[in-house]
Amino acid sequence: MKDRKELTGEQIVVKVGDLKIGGNNPPVIIAGPCAVESRQQVMETALALKEISIDILRGGVFKPRTSPYSFQGLGLEGLKYLKEAGEKIKVPVITELMDEKNLEAVVEYSDIIQIGSRNMYNYSLLKEIGRIDKPVLLKRGMSASIKEWIMAAEYIAAYGNKNIILCERGIRTFEVYTRNTLDLAAVPIMKGETGLPVIVDPSHGTGRRELILPMSKAALACGANGLMIEVHIDPQKALSDGQQSITPEQYKKIFLEVKKSYFKL
Ligand code: PEP
Ligand code: MN
Secondary structure (H helix, E strand, O other), rough: OOOOOOOOOOOOOOOEEOOEEEEOOOOEEEEEOOEOOHHHHHHHHHHOOOHOOOOOEEOOOOOOOOOOOOOOOOOOOHHHHHHHHHHHOOEEEEEOOOOOOHHHHHHHHOOEEEEOOHOOOOHHHHHHOOOOOOOEEEEEOOOOHHHHHHHHHHHHHOOOOEEEEEEEOOOOOOOOOOOOEEOOOHHHHHHHHHOOOOEEEHHHHHHHHHHHHHHHHHHOOOOEEEEEEOOOOOHOOOOHHHOOOOOOHHHHHHHHHHHHHOOOO
């Protein structure tokens, strides 16, 4: 591709504190609630995950909801709770940035900036993220072709930031049995084309908690550099994405199963 100057396929390892993502480093797990709902909820979840194993704690505080009447996230207050929980269990944290006006706060409180599926095409936001020196997780747009996804990453790199982790989170197809169609072929393609680490989100990728284990195994088998899994202490009461969230106990089963083959102890 002539229009690609920065991401040439040469391997890039992204450092988040002491953690190295990509290259020959072992896969990482990002886990946590879809949304930070309260100080107690994120802290309890973090402590339960720490008991099992976790590399990075996730939690949305600015939530891109389909309905304006659904829970929109706790905003800055939630960001502080997320950071506090991450500090308590001594892991980096990640949260989604939806709007440039919150960039400074998210840079201050979060170790990785997540650009969600809905904003993959937000080129002005991508340029802003490119200008800062902070790891970014770029999710695939829900109707983005591989080429478009590559070019979104190239936008960030072109403006100066190559600390990019890609995340396959499923695309929209005619299939409605699952929330999205998880495109695992994109994993080796994106790794090869860009050289960037690619992780897989089987939670949004399927929308069904019973599919998280098989899709996690499949993702790691095809070379994913990590997983992102939604975990809630009480999925029935979750304010968002309860149907795809798993309990810490279910997470433990998945972790034990995948670590047998893929995670170094
Ligand atoms: C999320 O991970 O919180 C999220 C909203 O996912 P996506 O952008 O993939 O829909
Ligand atoms: Mn979610």
